[in-house]
Amino acid sequence: MNTADHTVLRRFANGVHDHGRCVSGAMAKAELACAASGRRLTPLRRRVLELVWGSHLPVKAYDVLAILGQERAQAAPPTVYRALDFLQSVGLVHRIASLNAFVGCGEPQRGHVGQFLICTQCGAVAELADPALAQRVRRSAERLGFAVQRETIEVEGVCRSCRTSPVVLGPSP
Amino acid sequence: MNTADHTVLRRFANGVHDHGRCVSGAMAKAELACAASGRRLTPLRRRVLELVWGSHLPVKAYDVLAILGQERAQAAPPTVYRALDFLQSVGLVHRIASLNAFVGCGEPQRGHVGQFLICTQCGAVAELADPALAQRVRRSAERLGFAVQRETIEVEGVCRSCRTSPVVLGPSP
DNA sequence: GTTCATGTGTTACTACATAACAAATCTGGT
DNA sequence: ACCAGATTTGTTATGTAGTAACACATGAAC
Numbered sequence: 372m373n374t375a376d377h378t379v380l381r382r383f384a385n386g387v388h389d390h391g392r393c394v395s396g397a398m399a400k401a402e403l404a405c406a407a408s409g410r411r412l413t414p415l416r417r418r419v420l421e422l423v424w425g426s427h428l429p430v431k432a433y434d435v436l437a438i439l440g441q442e443r444a445q446a447a448p449p450t451v452y453r454a455l456d457f458l459q460s461v462g463l464v465h466r467i468a469s470l471n472a473f474v475g476c477g478e479p480q481r482g483h484v485g486q487f488l489i490c491t492q493c494g495a496v497a498e499l500a501d502p503a504l505a506q507r508v509r510r511s512a513e514r515l516g517f518a519v520q521r522e523t524i525e526v527e528g529v530c531r532s533c534r535t536s537p538v539v540l541g542p543s544p
Numbered sequence: 545m546n547t548a549d550h551t552v553l554r555r556f557a558n559g560v561h562d563h564g565r566c567v568s569g570a571m572a573k574a575e576l577a578c579a580a581s582g583r584r585l586t587p588l589r590r591r592v593l594e595l596v597w598g599s600h601l602p603v604k605a606y607d608v609l610a611i612l613g614q615e616r617a618q619a620a621p622p623t624v625y626r627a628l629d630f631l632q633s634v635g636l637v638h639r640i641a642s643l644n645a646f647v648g649c650g651e652p653q654r655g656h657v658g659q660f661l662i663c664t665q666c667g668a669v670a671e672l673a674d675p676a677l678a679q680r681v682r683r684s685a686e687r688l689g690f691a692v693q694r695e696t697i698e699v700e701g702v703c704r705s706c707r708t709s710p711v712v713l714g715p716s717p
Numbered sequence: 718g719t720t721c722a723t724g725t726g727t728t729a730c731t732a733c734a735t736a737a738c739a740a741a742t743c744t745g746g747t
Numbered sequence: 748a749c750c751a752g753a754t755t756t757g758t759t760a761t762g763t764a765g766t767a768a769c770a771c772a773t774g775a776a777c
Contacts, residue, residue, distance in 0.1 A: 411774090413724070433763070445726055452765065453725080469641040469696055471733095471764060488690050501684050508699060511674050516704030517661050523642055525696045526681060531689030584743085586755070606732070618757055625734065626756080644733060644764095 382427075382477075382497055394424045397475050401463050404479040410461055418442070419454035420475065423464050427495045429472035467496060469525045474498070486524045492533035554650035554671035555600075567597045570648050574636050577652040583634055591615070592627035593648065596637050600668045602645035640669060642698045647671070659697045665706035 401420055405412040412420075422435045432451050439446040455473055458464040462479040466472070467487060474496050476483065486499040509519050574593055578585040585593075595608045605624050612619040628646055631637040635652040639645070640660060647669050649656065659672040682692050 411724080415725075431763085432765080447727065448765065449727085449767090450725075457724095468698070486684075488685055488688070490690075491693060497688065497690070499684065499688075504680055504684050507677055507680050508697065511659075511672065511677050512661055512699055512701060515661070515670070515672075516707065517663075517670075517699070517701050518707060519699055519701040520664060521700040523696075523698045523700075524681065525641070525698075526685055526690070526692055527694040527696075528685060528690050528692040534689065534691060584755085588756075604732085605734080620758065621734065622736090622758085623756075630755095 390426070393427075394421060397424050397463075397477070400479055401461075404461055404463060407480075408461060410457070415450070416454045416457055419451060420458055420463055423455075423458070423473050424475040429467050429470050429474050429489075429494070429496050431472050435473075465498065467525060468523060469527075484522055484524075486522075487526065488530070489525060489527050490530035490533055491527050492529050495530060497530070554647065554669070563599070566600075567594060570597050570636075570650070573652055574634075577634055577636060580653075581634060583630070588623070589627045589630055592624060593631055593636055596628075596631070596646050597648040602640050602643050602647050602662075602667070602669050604645050608646075638671065640698060641696060642700075657695055657697075659695075660699065661703065662698060662700050663703035663706055664700050665702050668703060670703070 398417070398421065401412060401417070418439070419435055422438055423430050432448070432455060435455075436446055436448060436451045439451065455464060455466075459466060462476055462483055464473050464475055465483070465485060465487070467474060467489065470489065474487075477498060478500070481500060484500060484502070484505040486501060486504065488497040488499065490496070504524070505522055508522050508524070512519050571590070571594065574585060574590075591612070592608055595611055596603050605621070605628060608628075609619055609621060609624045612624060628637060628639075632639060635649055635656055637646050637648055638656070638658060638660070640647060640662065643662065647660075650671060651673070654673060657673060657675070657678040659674060659677065661670040661672065663669070677697070678695055681695050681697070685692050
């Protein structure tokens, strides 16, 4: 669609799409990623990952907990947070610090620099992987003698579809 | 000290320094910034700003509350959060999302792109203003049709002084 | 099949943040 | 000085996010 698409790890859910395919694709990649690293994708962890992939919106831990609680009698905060910690450690989900929420990762195999675009209109989150940008951050920090371990870039703004077809909340005065 | 120093809005508190001057300087700038924008720097807000500037480490809201509670009988969470909201709106403090903590801003008058270096060893936070980097982020987002409103860049790593004189927690085995 | 590591259940708690309304204080106009 | 409206602060209560600690269960490895 444009020249930078190869850097997009996770798209905005613009327009109608078969979200079931998003989910099943993500689950398949998750199986592979876990198998490759010898980690166990248990039923619980699998289910939590599915719930995080429930939409293209970031998902709150306690929302996951609420749904999980309907499905199994025993579900407490640690149940969810432990699963999320695991999924993060394998690179299957990311935590968005500015939202206290989680999103599924579209490309768990690739490096994770943590670049996110957050639409303030529809709430959807896209993930980028722009190595040049990451490199730019690294150099800027290293000029000050700072050794970078992890970069978090969270950009708020309005996504394309919300710009072209903005949500109207009521008649303008 | 190096060619990029003009981009440093807030330094790591490396080595001994007269922190009283940091604070008094910040308070003077705060008075100016508020006067310029017609906002009121009340005694309460002033005191909260001083407490945030208490060190070069990020400060938690409830730590501010604890100190404030010793000084005045009436101090509840809203007391602190309202003051912090005000100070943020004037650009006098920043919130570090990944830490749930606050730091004073070294240059309230200048644009605030929100670029932070967080040392995982000593906990100190530096603030940068690298317009080229901000521009790079903006362009990367705009290629996807995304209109940037606010950029948050929080980089974890090890600062220069912690690299050169690392904190030793015990004898190495 | 016993052992050890890993995963999950359970209870309790700590930390972070805001809603809603009441009281006090400041500001500008007369 | 006085009043009216706006802003700031006090107060109570509640909502939201995340973790500690320990018990129990399950899996893999020998």
